Amino acid sequence: MTKETQRQPQSVEHGIPPVSDGRSEVLVLGTMPSPKSREAGFFYGHPQNRFWRVLAALFDEPVPESNAERTDLLLRHHIALWDVLASCDIEGASDASIRNARPNDLSRILHAAPVRHVFCTGATSARLYGKLCEPVCGIAAQKLPSTSPANAAWSLPRLVEAYRPVAEAVTCFEPPVLDVSAVVALERAIAAAGTPLDGLMRRAGRFLAYEARKMLEGKGADGGAVAESGAAGADAPLVAVGVAAGSDGSAAADGTRHRGFRREGPVVVFCGSGNNGGDGWVAAEYLDRWGIPVRVVTARAPEDLRAEPARSAALRTRAVLSDRAAVLVAPDDGEVADLLAASPLAIDAILGTGFSHDAVKAPFDRWIRVLNDARVRGTVVVAADVPSGLSAQTGAAAADTVRADVTVTMIAPKPGLYIVRDQGCARRGGAEGEPLAVQVPGGQAAAATAPLVPAPCCGRIRVAPLAYIEPLLEAAAG
Numbered sequence: 001m002t003k004e005t006q007r008q009p010q011s012v013e014h015g016i017p018p019v020s021d022g023r024s025e026v027l028v029l030g031t032m033p034s035p036k037s038r039e040a041g042f043f044y045g046h047p048q049n050r051f052w053r054v055l056a057a058l059f060d061e062p063v064p065e066s067n068a069e070r071t072d073l074l075l076r077h078h079i080a081l082w083d084v085l086a087s088c089d090i091e092g093a094s095d096a097s098i099r100n101a102r103p104n105d106l107s108r109i110l111h112a113a114p115v116r117h118v119f120c121t122g123a124t125s126a127r128l129y130g131k132l133c134e135p136v137c138g139i140a141a142q143k144l145p146s147t148s149p150a151n152a153a154w155s156l157p158r159l160v161e162a163y164r165p166v167a168e169a170v171t172c173f174e175p176p177v178l179d180v181s182a183v184v185a186l187e188r189a190i191a192a193a194g195t196p197l198d199g200l201m202r203r204a205g206r207f208l209a210y211e212a213r214k215m216l217e218g219k220g221a222d223g224g225a226v227a228e229s230g231a232a233g234a235d236a237p238l239v240a241v242g243v244a245a246g247s248d249g250s251a252a253a254d255g256t257r258h259r260g261f262r263r264e265g266p267v268v269v270f271c272g273s274g275n276n277g278g279d280g281w282v283a284a285e286y287l288d289r290w291g292i293p294v295r296v297v298t299a300r301a302p303e304d305l306r307a308e309p310a311r312s313a314a315l316r317t318r319a320v321l322s323d324r325a326a327v328l329v330a331p332d333d334g335e336v337a338d339l340l341a342a343s344p345l346a347i348d349a350i351l352g353t354g355f356s357h358d359a360v361k362a363p364f365d366r367w368i369r370v371l372n373d374a375r376v377r378g379t380v381v382v383a384a385d386v387p388s389g390l391s392a393q394t395g396a397a398a399a400d401t402v403r404a405d406v407t408v409t410m411i412a413p414k415p416g417l418y419i420v421r422d423q424g425c426a427r428r429g430g431a432e433g434e435p436l437a438v439q440v441p442g443g444q445a446a447a448a449t450a451p452l453v454p455a456p457c458c459g460r461i462r463v464a465p466l467a468y469i470e471p472l473l474e475a476a477a478g
Ligand SMILES: NC(=O)C1=CN([C@@H]2O[C@H](COP(=O)(O)OP(=O)(O)OC[C@H]3O[C@@H](n4cnc5c(N)ncnc54)[C@H](OP(=O)(O)O)[C@@H]3O)[C@@H](O)[C@H]2O)[C@@H](O)CC1
Pocket: 183, 184, 187, 197, 200, 201, 204, 272, 273, 274, 275, 276, 277, 278, 279, 307, 350, 351, 352, 353, 354, 355, 356, 357, 358, 359, 360, 361, 362, 364, 384, 385, 386, 410, 411
């Protein structure tokens, strides 16, 4: 479109269906999709619009990359999204030029969901809502600043703070502790609902990279959306401090052990040969994309992997890695130790829920020993799904089990990651008639009644909410 035609008023129909369901608690309204959004077929589709970055930051999550992920993010947080106008005459994306405005029928959302708050993303939507919608629905709206690139006076951190009331107005869904078999069933239900396992693995790897980057930036110890914090004392997760803070790795005045990030070596991503390894390959791709140097350590070359989607993920990562990154296939222990000696952070994607038997087989047992030694010397360890060597179901730990500072567990917490503290006596989940290994939806009740703390080898546990599972859990519960 030329500048000249953009200045001509055009009659525009909305054309994008609202996002909402029966769980929506807030309604967020813009004015009308911009030409870029109409092209993208979704709200806030201009690449420079900061709406999705603001929402992701509010909930401490990676920025969604597809419209399906954007929809998931909204629904997971009980947010409905639409616009005030159904049609109008407008010049380009200029709100000031709007004439002949006809409002959307918001009763479609408000009658079907327990919406308690309405927010408008900018002065024009707030003005039009007040004039055209509020008299009909009777709910006053709160005005938020526009996330459009034209509103350059508002920095991203300032926008995030201004949007905080949205996060405060919704109830947070905490996934229940689920048996590994229930998580596998859930994976199938998620695939049937439209996100196949390879898509889920990309989200898992991205979340892993996101948490690793936070640790590197010294933000890993924030409370924020973190699900649980680790036990106190020697097992407390270590607080990472960034290069800018000039940490020296010594004990801080408050007694918290800080890890230094003076080291400028690469992040080391240990990948096993199953789908837990696949999460690691995807994380390596994202870290590299974000400019962080990485080394992937793997027992098998991508073409020699059998598990899918891990094999496809590994092939893709190897093909897209920049010159900054490298893949080491079956390195000797000395090479691995040297890498870790210079590394600020390592990702453990060796074994996940598929770990079986009581002991970890070579070469992974040796990798785990070298990794644990490196952690004692200052390398921060982020585990994918479960620390390798720990049974995600029973909590039994092999002689060689990774000790992590953070465990990013996928979709839902698993019982083996926790111990139950009862009258001062710590017991493993499932033991002595206090089962954590519960089926949907009993997990929630068990988690609510039993004081759960992460098993010491998990460090802090962050649940990666990879999909909108609330309706799937309800359907499974009948
Ligand atoms: N849940 C979810 O929603 C999502 C799950 N996803 C991810 O998938 C993970 C589960 O993947 P998975 O089923 O492929 O199992 P995994 O943990 O990689 O282990 C299998 C490998 O380990 C090996 N191995 C086994 N025992 C061993 C031993 N004692 N000592 C040594 N090796 C041993 C075994 O070798 P084999 O015995 O077959 O020779 C095989 O190579 C899950 O934890 C999560 O990270 C996400 O990507 C997407 C969302």
